[in-house]
Amino acid sequence: MTASESNTFRWVGKSVPRVDAADKVRGRALYTDDIVLPGMVYAKIKPSTIAHGRIRRIDLGKALQLPGVLAAITGEECPVPFSVNNYKPTEMPLAKDKVVYYGEGVAAVAAVDEKTAARAVELIEVEYEELPVLLDPREAMARDDVRIHDWAESNINYEGKQQFGDPEDELRKSHVVVENSFFSSYTHCGFLEPQSTIADYNPGTGRLTVYTCNQLPHYLQQTIARTIGMPMEKIRVIVPTVGGAFGGKTEATPACMVACLLSRKLGRPVKITYTRQEVFFQNKGRHPCLMKMKMGFDAQGRITAVDFDCLLDGGAHSSWGFVVMWFIAALTHLPYKIPVVRYRGKRVFTNKPTAGAQRCLGGVQVRICVEGLLDMGAEKLGLNPYEIRMINACETGYKTPTVIEVRHSEFKKCLESVARRSGIVDKYGKLPFGRGIGMAGGHYSTGGAFLLYPSYRPHSTANIRVDTEAGVTVYIGATGIGQGAHTVMCQMAAEVLGIDYRDVHLVCQDTMLAPMDNGTFDSRLTYGAGHAIKRAALDVRAKLFEVAAAVLGVRRDHLDCRDGEIFSIYEPKRRIPFQKAVAQYLSSVGPLFGTGEYTPPQPKGDYEGKLIGPTPAFGFTAQAVELEVDLETGKIKILGYWEAGDCGKPINPMAVEGQVEGAISMGLGAALYEEMVMDIEGRMLNPNFHDYKMPTTMDMPDLSLEIVDSYDPTSAFGNKEVGEGPVGPVIPAILNALYDAIGVRFTEVPVKPEKILQALGKIESAGQPRLYVAQAPSECARPGCAPGEGG
Amino acid sequence: MKQLIELNVNGIAYDVIVSPEDLLVDVLRQKLGLTGTKKGCGQGDCGTCTVLIDGRRALSCLTLAIACRGKTILTIEGMEADGRLHPIQQAFIDKGAIQCGFCTPGMVMAAKALLDENPDPTVEQIKRGLSGNLCRCTGYVKIVDAVQEAARRMRAAQSQEVSR
Numbered sequence: 028m029t030a031s032e033s034n035t036f037r038w039v040g041k042s043v044p045r046v047d048a049a050d051k052v053r054g055r056a057l058y059t060d061d062i063v064l065p066g067m068v069y070a071k072i073k074p075s076t077i078a079h080g081r082i083r084r085i086d087l088g089k090a091l092q093l094p095g096v097l098a099a100i101t102g103e104e105c106p107v108p109f110s111v112n113n114y115k116p117t118e119m120p121l122a123k124d125k126v127v128y129y130g131e132g133v134a135a136v137a138a139v140d141e142k143t144a145a146r147a148v149e150l151i152e153v154e155y156e157e158l159p160v161l162l163d164p165r166e167a168m169a170r171d172d173v174r175i176h177d178w179a180e181s182n183i184n185y186e187g188k189q190q191f192g193d194p195e196d197e198l199r200k201s202h203v204v205v206e207n208s209f210f211s212s213y214t215h216c217g218f219l220e221p222q223s224t225i226a227d228y229n230p231g232t233g234r235l236t237v238y239t240c241n242q243l244p245h246y247l248q249q250t251i252a253r254t255i256g257m258p259m260e261k262i263r264v265i266v267p268t269v270g271g272a273f274g275g276k277t278e279a280t281p282a283c284m285v286a287c288l289l290s291r292k293l294g295r296p297v298k299i300t301y302t303r304q305e306v307f308f309q310n311k312g313r314h315p316c317l318m319k320m321k322m323g324f325d326a327q328g329r330i331t332a333v334d335f336d337c338l339l340d341g342g343a344h345s346s347w348g349f350v351v352m353w354f355i356a357a358l359t360h361l362p363y364k365i366p367v368v369r370y371r372g373k374r375v376f377t378n379k380p381t382a383g384a385q386r387c388l389g390g391v392q393v394r395i396c397v398e399g400l401l402d403m404g405a406e407k408l409g410l411n412p413y414e415i416r417m418i419n420a421c422e423t424g425y426k427t428p429t430v431i432e433v434r435h436s437e438f439k440k441c442l443e444s445v446a447r448r449s450g451i452v453d454k455y456g457k458l459p460f461g462r463g464i465g466m467a468g469g470h471y472s473t474g475g476a477f478l479l480y481p482s483y484r485p486h487s488t489a490n491i492r493v494d495t496e497a498g499v500t501v502y503i504g505a506t507g508i509g510q511g512a513h514t515v516m517c518q519m520a521a522e523v524l525g526i527d528y529r530d531v532h533l534v535c536q537d538t539m540l541a542p543m544d545n546g547t548f549d550s551r552l553t554y555g556a557g558h559a560i561k562r563a564a565l566d567v568r569a570k571l572f573e574v575a576a577a578v579l580g581v582r583r584d585h586l587d588c589r590d591g592e593i594f595s596i597y598e599p600k601r602r603i604p605f606q607k608a609v610a611q612y613l614s615s616v617g618p619l620f621g622t623g624e625y626t627p628p629q630p631k632g633d634y635e636g637k638l639i640g641p642t643p644a645f646g647f648t649a650q651a652v653e654l655e656v657d658l659e660t661g662k663i664k665i666l667g668y669w670e671a672g673d674c675g676k677p678i679n680p681m682a683v684e685g686q687v688e689g690a691i692s693m694g695l696g697a698a699l700y701e702e703m704v705m706d707i708e709g710r711m712l713n714p715n716f717h718d719y720k721m722p723t724t725m726d727m728p729d730l731s732l733e734i735v736d737s738y739d740p741t742s743a744f745g746n747k748e749v750g751e752g753p754v755g756p757v758i759p760a761i762l763n764a765l766y767d768a769i770g771v772r773f774t775e776v777p778v779k780p781e782k783i784l785q786a787l788g789k790i791e792s793a794g795q796p797r798l799y800v801a802q803a804p805s806e807c808a809r810p811g812c813a814p815g816e817g818g
Numbered sequence: 819m820k821q822l823i824e825l826n827v828n829g830i831a832y833d834v835i836v837s838p839e840d841l842l843v844d845v846l847r848q849k850l851g852l853t854g855t856k857k858g859c860g861q862g863d864c865g866t867c868t869v870l871i872d873g874r875r876a877l878s879c880l881t882l883a884i885a886c887r888g889k890t891i892l893t894i895e896g897m898e899a900d901g902r903l904h905p906i907q908q909a910f911i912d913k914g915a916i917q918c919g920f921c922t923p924g925m926v927m928a929a930k931a932l933l934d935e936n937p938d939p940t941v942e943q944i945k946r947g948l949s950g951n952l953c954r955c956t957g958y959v960k961i962v963d964a965v966q967e968a969a970r971r972m973r974a975a976q977s978q979e980v981s982r
Contacts, residue, residue, distance in 0.1 A: 048911040051919030052903065052926065054854015054894035061853035217954045219858040219866055219920040270856070270920030271954050303859040509918025509955050681914040685956055689917065692957030716863035716952060724945040724958045 038518040042681035056268040059223035067296040071144035073134040075126035078378040078709025080155035089150040095143035118344040120284035128343035130308030164375035175376040184374040191428035192367030197332035201323030205403040210775035215312040220270020223300035226286035230294040243546030266536035272508040274384035307714035311383030320396040332367035339374040342381040348374040354389035357640020360427040362470040363419035387754035398467040398759030413446040430632035435739040437673035441649035444671035449651035463768025466651040467760040471752030472642035475549030476627040485624035487555035488542035489563040493619040500532040504544025511682035523564035525588025550748035557743035562623025575608040646748030647673040650756040661780030665728035676745030694757020828896025843878035854894035865951030868924035875931035894923035909968035917955035
């Protein structure tokens with residue numbers, strides 16, 4: 028299909044209601060914790076009460092004596108480390124020998140009901156030998172004598188460098204050079220459904236069925252196999268409805284492994300559902316990063332070079348750290364043209380809940396730096412924020428130094444749209460004190476090009492079965508997490524087959540029924556699944572047209588299908604209902620199947636970390652915000668918010684809007700409210716939604732969105748990413764607007780009222796500077812922020 | 819001590835045995851199989867467990883089941899009437915107010931409490947009425963739209979009935 032054909036789409040591009048909405052609105056959609064299996068028992072996990080220490084003794088005796096308790100295990104049961112990418116894994120189902128963060132599981136109990144399991148967990152006695160708690164990654168690097176994981180010298184988990192050109196030389200020659208330090212905050216994904224797992228081991232068949240809310244069921248299947256030592260083909264992972272994920276459910280939870288171990292021990296289904304507090308302790312949210320960036324410009328305002336140092340606070344375990352470290356590097360190269368780049372990244376262990384993947388992984392961190400420095404550079408160059416971005420914006424055909432080609436970009440359209448609608452050019456620098464406007468751009472990868480384990484197999488596969496019994500059934504490994512994947516997949520299949528999207532049956536989120544899929548991350552799903560589904564559907568169509576052509580007495584290449592009928596494009600009277608053609612095919616040929624697959628192009632170039640980041644397409648976004656600072660209270664009021672996005676051809680514009688609105692909401696939370704806080708001993712002080720403040724209805728400003736006209740010819744239906752990119756520009760747009768409002772460049776988030784008041788000199792910034800504070804006025808040190816180098 | 823109590827949920831009287839500390843959300847979900855009501859935090863912060871008790875919104879994770887004797891409880895499963903979705907439910911579908919769906923039942927119940935009390939709310943009043951219900955997916959934009967649309971449809975249906 029081409030761009031001109033896209034105007035004739037029947038289902039693609041339509042804001043149809045979601046296929047799963049009717050069940051969800053009735054309370055009929057089944058989430059993992061809603062499921063009860065016959066004979067099911069419940070498990071609870073004993074959390075560590077210190078953030079760092081050796082386990083001297085665990086006594087399960089009293090717990091096992093409690094009536095109703097069926098089994099209890101410790102880390103000895105399965106001391107096998109696992110992680111999502113299996114590169115230097117450190118996390119185990121239950122900690123063995125030592126604990127490395129507060130709340131880490133040390134033992135688990137299965138009992139006839141949840142209350143009994145909870146009581147039994149309290150009866151477990153654990154003795155620890157406490158070790159120094161390291162909360163600041165800089166302190167952790169300086170304390171090689173206190174290794175959180177024995178093998179990690181200076182507590183460095185990973186480190187790496189990418190260099191393209193000579194940044195020092197380029198910066199020396201640059202007309203203008205700006206630099207700053209930034210700190211991205213320690214945020215949590217905040218999905219509303221706590222993780223839950225039911226593991227059901229059948230001792231008769233030796234097979235294990237796992238029901239759990241996870242974004243990557245096929246990887247989970249592999250991780251379980253490797254961790255608990257079972258052949259993969261004996262494990263079936265079924266993902267029920269997922270109640271939000273945002274990256275936080277890409278990984279296996281330790282509880283999932285514990286449920287599997289206990290079920291295998293008992294031969295009964297075992298359920299574990301986290302409490303909200305456990306969800307916070309488990310975390311796997313965004314990596315807080317301490318970043319230093321230098322950016323040079325020539326006299327025309329073109330970026331000459333970027334020199335970027337990034338220190339990632341990884342928390343206790345490896346998690347996605349390796350990927351995040353390199354993804355930050357990869358995302359530095361767009362959406363602006365930067366010819367010379369040096370990136371030096373380090374991910375360091377600390378005794379805190381593990382940082383992992385959160386929506387717009389890596390992008391949030393990079394955008395804070397790049398968009399902040401662009402505004403600083405523009406000021407020195409006498410350009411406005413819009414001009415500097417247009418001068419540097421990438422276009423279709425641009426090749427990054429990392430040898431990644433931008434095969435399609437409407438980024439400039441996004442910038443133009445936002446500038447026009449927000450009026451930033453006229454308003455910037457001219458609003459009264461306390462009021463300001465700022466903008467930022469962003470992008471995100473689409474259709475991710477790396478597998479989490481080395482292999483050349485397809486990343487997406489779709490199989491379509493068509494018959495008179497089940498109609499059209501699409502088998503695909505893709506996982507819906509609330510973003511609307513199910514609906515758009517049905518729309519895409521219906522488009523090619525010329526049937527109603529509501530008549531497409533979808534079988535996914537089941538590793539036994541659906542073919543292997545790389546999973547829901549890196550905004551790869553609609554792009555990859557789109558190609559696979561289109562190819563599978565075209566396969567079915569070609570077969571069906573052969574029979575239909577014979578029945579109708581026309582050439583098969585004269586046929587098209589739409590609204591449940593196959594017809595000749597030249598003689599529309601010659602037509603046959605889709606169902607009738609299917610029946611004819613089954614009788615005269617046999618079973619009707621189609622298959623399609625998609626594998627993104629392999630990464631090019633020869634540099635460290637090149638496997639992470641390259642991607643077949645990119646979505647783009649531009650955002651502007653106008654705000655008012657209450658000079659008495661320090662409160663920020665958003666007066667206007669504008670976004671323009673290039674997501675290619677939107678498959679479902681209503682769903683696209685929903686993604687952008689949700690993304691901006693998540694960005695606003697990080698910019699203004701959200702932050703996990705530790706006390707000095709590593710205990711989280713706000714592991715609940717009362718103290719960890721996510722935006723409510725009252726916090727959301729009116730949003731003005733525009734989907735710019737776009738069609739990516741490399742994509743199955745012209746479509747690109749939208750779910751992640753729009754998170755990135757929110758923080759820097761707000762920080763840039765704050766500078767316009769009160770003349771202070773904040774470099775860390777969240778910008779809470781007290782920070783504003785300190786900046787305005789209305790209250791004193793007491794005590795030592797907060798950890799990671801850069802140039803911004805500092806906030807008083809919080810418990811848990813061990814004294815560091817400060818400013 | 820465990821007690822046998824009668825709970826009136828969605829117009830049906832259920833006999834259930836509860837302990838004094840049993841929470842309504844757990845009894846609904848685990849003993850009555852009404853899993854439409856969600857438990858997102860168990861601490862009264864997220865609103866996913868919202869139900870109506872005697873017509874007033876309540877957080878079922880902070881409500882003792884035993885205290886609901888003699889009261890009428892309405893959950894998401896009781897919103898459909900005569901095989902038709904409640905106008906709030908229909909508006910949530912039509913306006914794209916549902917993503918992961920985990921907040922949806924609580925959101926719909928909170929919206930019902932709001933519209934029962936105020937059939938013609940302003941946007942500000944809708945936002946205030948739903949401010950106890952978190953949603954991480956939608957940014958609330960389409961949820962507020964849906965409640966506005968539902969209010970409009972309900973008022974239109976009401977005036978049609980009156981004129982008849």
